[in-house]
Amino acid sequence: MKKIIVMVLCLLTGTLVFSQKKITRSGEIKFEATTSFEEIAGKNSTVSCILDETNGEFVTLVLVKGFKFKSPLMEEHFNENYLESTKFPKSTFKGKVLDFDASKLSSTKTAFDLEGDLMIHGVTKKIKTKIYLLVNSGKVTATSTFSVKSADYAIEIPKLVKDKIAENVNLLINFTLE
Numbered sequence: 001m002k003k004i005i006v007m008v009l010c011l012l013t014g015t016l017v018f019s020q021k022k023i024t025r026s027g028e029i030k031f032e033a034t035t036s037f038e039e040i041a042g043k044n045s046t047v048s049c050i051l052d053e054t055n056g057e058f059v060t061l062v063l064v065k066g067f068k069f070k071s072p073l074m075e076e077h078f079n080e081n082y083l084e085s086t087k088f089p090k091s092t093f094k095g096k097v098l099d100f101d102a103s104k105l106s107s108t109k110t111a112f113d114l115e116g117d118l119m120i121h122g123v124t125k126k127i128k129t130k131i132y133l134l135v136n137s138g139k140v141t142a143t144s145t146f147s148v149k150s151a152d153y154a155i156e157i158p159k160l161v162k163d164k165i166a167e168n169v170n171l172l173i174n175f176t177l178e
Helices: 002-018 072-082
Strands: 021-034 041-052 057-063 090-097 110-120 123-136 139-149 165-177
Touching: 041 072, 041 139, 041 165, 090 123, 110 139
Parallel strands: none
Antiparallel strands: 021 041, 021 165, 041 057, 057 090, 090 110, 110 123, 123 139, 139 165
């Protein structure tokens, strides 16, 4: 019995020691689609993200209803009419930081290419963008800015408001992974 307990403890300890994953459940994604005087922007501060430092795999999960807006009416339209958050409750990104080498990380931002599959509104598209990583006190900060087209993700914008909402939606990500 003692041998089994010792083996289980060794296995668990080894898994923890060799695990090189950095995680957050409080990452932030902001989006901005303003074209006129009325600001069309939302922010979600409950985004989950994992970075595997051994191979550069990068995964995020966003609960769509987590986006907050200045106007409750805008938030309601976002969830009911555009992103249909009841039907499509989450968005994901599954990809890889290309040529990732954890030893290259420092206290200054280092640019890497990030490539993978972005799923929004039930539609998955390949994307490639830049991601900036830095390490400070054992925590990895990941930031990126890129844009997506609503039409590419089957998000229909009514003609009545088409001029008020940008065709290209700017996304800004900011994660502190521990």
